[in-house]
Amino acid sequence: MLKLLEGPQTLGRGKVFWSSFLVVLAGALTYPLFADSYDVGNFAYFLIWIFMALGLCLMWGYGGMLSFGQTLFFGIAGYGYGVLAINMGGGTATIVALMLSVVLAMVAAGILGYFMIWGGISGIFFGIVTLSATLVLAFFLGQTAGPEWHIGSARLNGFNGMKGMDPLTVGDFFIEGSTLYYVMIALIVIVYLALRMLVNSGIGNVIVATRENPQRAEMLGYDVRKYQLLTFVIGSGLAGLSGALYTSWGQFITPSSIGLPAAAMPIIWVAFSGRSDLTATLVGSFLLLFGFQTITVYSQQAALVLMGALLLATVMLAPQGFVLGIGKFAADWWSGHRRREESPVMAEAGRLQSEET
Amino acid sequence: MALVEVKGVSKHFGGLTAVSKVDLAVNAGEVHCLIGPNGAGKSTLFKLIVGLYPPSQGSILFDTVDITAERPYARVQRGMSIKMQAPSVFKELPVRQNIRIALQERLSGAERIAEEDRLLTLLNLGPDSEKLAGALSHGQQQWLEIGMALALKPQLLLLDEPTAGMSPDETFKTGELIKSFNAEGMTVLVVEHDMAFVRQVAQRVTVLHLGKIFARGDLKGILQDEKVAQIYLGKTHAH
């Protein structure tokens, strides 16, 4: 099993890579010892979104399915967590609420994905159907201001959003601040490593084969629709995990987390980072979230203009992603220096670009 | 015994009839060639057998099971394996991974790696195994795809113009390869218009003309059939 952590579908292997991985992890784990709790909370906030980015990376970079609906599933699970946590009465039940809300997002993805994939929708239509569904959910939630819109005792509350749910709780202990931060770090490590194993496994082989040439993959005996649905459900479930954690973190969620421009954000993170590699997406998304949040403090519009410009610049200048490009360059330089001692670290990075998908 | 049976199959595209009431039986253990001039409906018939189109009429049986309604992957799982006309490989993946994707359902671990090596050597792709498949020459891509088709260890190998774009030397080697697999018991159906290649590999031949079966029989009989020569062979004797 552990062998699958490295493989043809992921960049980064060997001692150098994993030592850097451990150094970064150690840095992340000791960070709360040096920083004040406000900064730790903010840091946890950036980390929330990483799952959604990794999910999109899996679907788009590996599976070749560009979904514009990450915030749809973010919203379903985010509101789902709220509704469940309010109705189940907080406490340890919030952990159950988190899990159920992610399952809810995955079921929704299963249904939508079934209709699209079995209906033969691919390419740009996959994007605009998922985006349409996302916008309709956002509009709908925006219309639910009246008191008649409630699920159990949870009021949807229109544009002002749902609030009043408990954060994740174990017994009487709220998972907040640095505890939440450690939970996030643990979840990210688990998800990141699990995704690496998935894409390097036999299933991952079929997922990338389907991206490259669905007909050929089918001619090798694979029902590609099932693999696409699996990819879509996992990717959307990760968006759902982000959504549920987001609601738990701030104890509120509004339709603006779902509609435009929110729906564009995961795409910008992943495109900028390099959709074809999980590590590039992890690093790049974090950097962008950090930068975006820093600018948002001064002007949210300016931050969004910048994000739009970044997206435009990415597709015009580095369609395979800036972080991946830089990473590749650094790795080439490194392996150039140590060619005799190490096998090429990222020699095959070029293959990852597939402009025509 | 017939491994594949095509019974009264027709295919219309709008007003055009590409294949009309065709009956065809491919017997287990033979190399069967499907020939005919351009536009005869060979590729359409091939795609009907593979499952890329549903037929307008008729049924298709594999090993006595009706597979008319099955999608291509299900047919492959039953023991067919397919090589399409244009090279169709995973261009952005390394050569070895292409083979691996074909092998992984059947073998795992050291066994799989040994089989990968064997196939790569057989196809003369050993030195290029870490290259991206898209970087191979056209002929090499054809070989790689044949290798992927063989990796499934099929009962029936379906090849649509496998030698298109190959040099005469490569074509000959491909023919020998097909014969060696046939000798081990694999049934082969080839759509081909290179008559030299047909002479090299075919045991039985079916001639398709204007969407209908024009003639069928063993290789010798077909080569001597004057009507066939008129519609088809006469034109290709030149090369």
Place this chain on the structure above:
Amino acid sequence: MSAEVFSVFYQFADVFAFLILSAAGLAIVFGMMGVINMAHGEFIMCGAYVTVGLVNLGVPLAIAQILAALTAGLIGVLVEFLVVRRFYKRPLDSLLATWGLSLIVTQSMLLIVGSAVRGIGTPEGSFAIGGYTFSTYRLVLFACAVAVLAGLYIIFMKTRFGVISRATMQNAAMAKALGARTGRIYAISFGIGTGLAGLCGALYAPTMTLIPTMGATFVVESFVTVVIGGANVLLGTAPAAVLLAIIRMALNASYGQIIGQIGMLVAVILIIRVLPEGLSSVLVRRGR
């Protein structure tokens, strides 16, 4: 009784006009180039703002609307030249590029213009049939939608540009080999598409509040109409709009706007599944 029949027609006409006017521009760009213009909503917004700006300067409404459509069209030609042109071989990247553009425009407008702009109010005028009162302007919108379809029919079926552009649509490489200047045809088509988006904004400007994010109000309708209709504006978009308008109208009347929109989306998702060999097989080929 006839008043009720007219009332049903009026509601249908209202939804149909909205679908056609919001989708026509998007459908032309998709049909010609296989590109979805994600900044479509922003061109609609542009048409609306130019209209309102000109009317506030004293320009008569109808002239302001025509000028607004022309402005959006010209900006479209410029955008095609600077951005979209690079991505005809990479349709997904063209989506991302135009989406980036859309973000830049919307958010810059929010920064510069702010959210509040004085509207101009719906042109007055109504008429009554039986016990019902109807707004004349809504029927004007319907007439405009029909006129747009008729205009597109004439442009694409009766003019030289139409012949060349249909040839380009069928097979761009062949048309080029036969001497068509495909680059210019693409630029003009993109301009027509964004011009129609501008017209949509111009026509609806009097009926709604102007905010920089108003484009989002139109995009869902335009997306789903194009998804169902496919690449052909006349044979695809128009029938799709009729179908969706009927579904939408029925649901709007019984359950209200938001259920109407959800129902329309559900219908679209069901249609793409139920007709894999029909409409969506066309879509898949174009959508790759």
